[in-house]
Amino acid sequence: KQEVTQIPAALSVPEGENLVLNCSFTDSAIYNLQWFRQDPGKGLTSLLLIQSSQREQTSGRLNASLDKSSGRSTLYIAASQPGDSATYLCAVVSQGGSEKLVFGKGMKLTVNP
Amino acid sequence: AAGVIQSPRHLIKEKRETATLKCYPIPRHDTVYWYQQGPGQDPQFLISFYEKMQSDKGSIPDRFSAQQFSDYHSELNMSSLELGDSALYFCASSASGGLRYEQYFGPGTRLTVT
Numbered sequence: 371k372q373e374v375t376q377i378p379a380a381l382s383v384p385e386g387e388n389l390v391l392n393c394s395f396t397d398s399a400i401y402n403l404q405w406f407r408q409d410p411g412k413g414l415t416s417l418l419l420i421q422s423s424q425r426e427q428t429s430g431r432l433n434a435s436l437d438k439s440s441g442r443s444t445l446y447i448a449a450s451q452p453g454d455s456a457t458y459l460c461a462v463v464s465q466g467g468s469e470k471l472v473f474g475k476g477m478k479l480t481v482n483p
Numbered sequence: 484a485a486g487v488i489q490s491p492r493h494l495i496k497e498k499r500e501t502a503t504l505k506c507y508p509i510p511r512h513d514t515v516y517w518y519q520q521g522p523g524q525d526p527q528f529l530i531s532f533y534e535k536m537q538s539d540k541g542s543i544p545d546r547f548s549a550q551q552f553s554d555y556h557s558e559l560n561m562s563s564l565e566l567g568d569s570a571l572y573f574c575a576s577s578a579s580g581g582l583r584y585e586q587y588f589g590p591g592t593r594l595t596v597t
């Protein structure tokens with residue numbers, strides 16, 4: 371059974387710092403990994419999707435990498451801003467028939483001005 | 484660009500009542516997924532449909548049922564509501580046939596059971 375872990379559960383940093391968010395998964399047989407952002411009480415915004423054959427994806431100040439063999443992904447946020455404050459979740463689609471996303475419990479990020 | 488539409492956005496029901504949540508996928512998307520996110524929890528997969536047939540089932544209570552219609556929209560029916568059913572319910576859609584399996588999420592329906 372696929373399990374996704376995000377550590378730490380929360381992070382508070384001053385504005386301007388470069389951040390690394392970690393995600394690990396137990397079964398390396400995945401189709402893809404998605405990073406999401408969720409503001410309190412709101413929906414899920416997809417930030418980046420990395421297919422299993424890819425190593426990284428970039429969008430603006432965000433860069434996500436994937437090391438499938440070790441079951442790890444990192445989301446790098448450059449020059450953090452207060453507007454980046456949100457919960458970040460990673461999720462994987464495992465191979466083997468089901469296309470459901472299995473989520474980690476998320477990391478709550480607070481960027482202080 | 485068109486997104487996933489969910490209705491209603493907010494719903495308040497009493498215990499033992501019935502609720503119906505609706506999801507309209509992105510045009511030309513043939514797969515719909517339902518997820519439940521309890522307070523402070525990560526989203527949990529409930530059920531999915533591909534081409535109007537159930538494709539996978541997760542931890543969905545027997546009190547819940549769902550279907551996908553000929554126009555690809557989907558409805559989640561919830562009966563005998565319990566306080567613990569209070570949650571955000573997300574619908575997501577994807578286009579099959581490729582390797583991306585990227586799921587696009589709707590804004591969610593917040594269900595409150597009193």
